[in-house]
Amino acid sequence: xxxxxxxxxxxxxxxxxxxxxxxxxxxxxxxxxxxxxxxxxxxxxxxxxxxxxxxxxxxxxxxxxxxxxxxxxxxxxxxxxxxxxxxxxxxxxxxxxxxxxxxxxxxxxxxxxxxxxxxxxxxxxxxxxxxxxxxxxxxxxxxxxxxxxxxxxxxxxxxxxxxxxxxxxxxxxxxxxxxxxxxxxxxxxxxxxxxxxxxxxxxxxxxxxxxxxxxxxxxxxxxxxxxxxxxxxxxxxxxxxxxxxxxxxxxxxxxxxxxxxxxxxxxxxxxxxxxxxxxxxxxxxxxxxxxxxxxxxxxxxxxxxxxxxxxxxxxxxxxxxxxxxxxxxxxxxxxxxxxxxxxxxxxxxxxxxxxxxxxxxxxxxxxxxxxxxxxxxxxxxxxxxxxxxxxxxxxxxxxxxxxxxxxxxxxxxxxxxxxxxxxxxxxxxxxx
Numbered sequence: 001x002x003x004x005x006x007x008x009x010x011x012x013x014x015x016x017x018x019x020x021x022x023x024x025x026x027x028x029x030x031x032x033x034x035x036x037x038x039x040x041x042x043x044x045x046x047x048x049x050x051x052x053x054x055x056x057x058x059x060x061x062x063x064x065x066x067x068x069x070x071x072x073x074x075x076x077x078x079x080x081x082x083x084x085x086x087x088x089x090x091x092x093x094x095x096x097x098x099x100x101x102x103x104x105x106x107x108x109x110x111x112x113x114x115x116x117x118x119x120x121x122x123x124x125x126x127x128x129x130x131x132x133x134x135x136x137x138x139x140x141x142x143x144x145x146x147x148x149x150x151x152x153x154x155x156x157x158x159x160x161x162x163x164x165x166x167x168x169x170x171x172x173x174x175x176x177x178x179x180x181x182x183x184x185x186x187x188x189x190x191x192x193x194x195x196x197x198x199x200x201x202x203x204x205x206x207x208x209x210x211x212x213x214x215x216x217x218x219x220x221x222x223x224x225x226x227x228x229x230x231x232x233x234x235x236x237x238x239x240x241x242x243x244x245x246x247x248x249x250x251x252x253x254x255x256x257x258x259x260x261x262x263x264x265x266x267x268x269x270x271x272x273x274x275x276x277x278x279x280x281x282x283x284x285x286x287x288x289x290x291x292x293x294x295x296x297x298x299x300x301x302x303x304x305x306x307x308x309x310x311x312x313x314x315x316x317x318x319x320x321x322x323x324x325x326x327x328x329x330x331x332x333x334x335x336x337x338x339x340x341x342x343x344x345x346x347x348x349x350x351x352x353x354x355x356x357x358x359x360x361x362x363x364x365x366x367x368x369x370x371x372x373x374x375x376x377x378x379x380x381x382x383x384x385x386x387x388x389x390x391x392x393x394x395x396x397x398x399x400x401x402x403x404x405x406x407x408x409x410x411x412x413x414x415x416x417x418x419x420x421x422x423x424x425x426x427x428x429x430x431x432x
Contacts, residue, residue, distance in 0.1 A: 196213075
């Protein structure tokens with residue numbers, strides 16, 4: 001922890017829903033003053049010169065809290081390590097990564113979770129909060145020791161894309177999680193309908209000769225989950241809502257007062273099913289990319305606050321698993337380092353405001369996890385990102401910090417770049 005003074009900034013305040021000129025003072029890792037003037041009248045002797053930053057009228061926002069990041073330790077360290085993921089996160093303005101338990105082996109015991117926490121603390125320059133599996137081995141047959149895993153530091157419980165098909169097992173796990181106040185994160189899909197699908201079903205899938213999955217699989221999976229939420233009263237978060245068909249059910253659940261939130265990924269907000277036209281496997285994600293109508297509906301849901309969280313759904317895959325026929329290739333894309341510039345597309349297009357964007361990327365995920373981050377206010381952690389929203393760049397995947405380079409935005413023209421990232425007031429990344 002250290003002191004930091006940022007002046008001449010445009011402060012992006014998701015809590016106050018505004019962008020205003022001002023300055024920030026961080027002491028001992030915590031924001032102690034938020035000034036309404038870009039050049040506050042304070043003694044500069046309080047902060048050494050090397051810890052002062054003149055933002056030059058560029059934006060300062062709360063650091064991103066990214067829920068659902070896959071770091072491939074243990075088991076597949078060649079795809080991504082805590083060191084490489086941490087550097088990618090810092091370069092992307094992500095100050096807290098919330099990791100998934102879909103590793104080899106799965107994070108389903110306190111011992112494995114403790115190993116993960118030690119490795120993260122040693123290697124990652126950003127904060128790492130681990131999630132644990134909801135069922136043993138993510139097999140959907142027997143729930144994990146949720147209480148012991150919470151004591152070991154698990155912030156949420158999920159089987160990721162292995163949907164628990166046995167409703168009785170899921171209801172028991174949710175009931176137990178409810179008794180402990182644990183957050184359950186689910187991947188809403190009907191496993192029968194979605195099995196084997198590579199793209200969203202429809203005319204485009206038929207023309208390309210690819211196996212499709214109907215958007216109703218997401219709707220049906222969410223309907224089942226919400227019914228179980230009503231039955232158990234558990235705290236529930238849907239990791240990815242990507243179709244317009246699922247939005248009415250989500251809205252009803254919220255209107256009924258259920259403790260339900262939902263997220264979506266950067267890829268489903270900025271890409272659509274036509275992007276896979278040349279069978280480019282870097283565009284193969286789970287759930288598959290949707291129609292343009294669905295993409296627009298999901299953007300509107302984020303704007304309205306119906307969808308609470310935007311995440312990268314960072315899923316590293318090596319070259320061998322992607323350089324296969326589209327149907328056989330592994331799903332997933334890296335996103336930690338590209339999340340900020342890609343999501344700024346929606347700011348430049350007028351679809352989302354900067355406060356709205358950081359509400360979904362910083363404030364709402366922090367609130368869902370019970371964190372103090374995501375705010376520019378006294379007492380909040382000094383987790384900040386300084387960025388230029390207008391600086392152009394052409395993305396080169398081979399320059400990414402991630403070990404795996406499977407991004408669908410390779411060669412894309414983007415507008416916006418992270419200049420510096422701070423964790424507890426300490427600079428962990430600075431653009432050259």
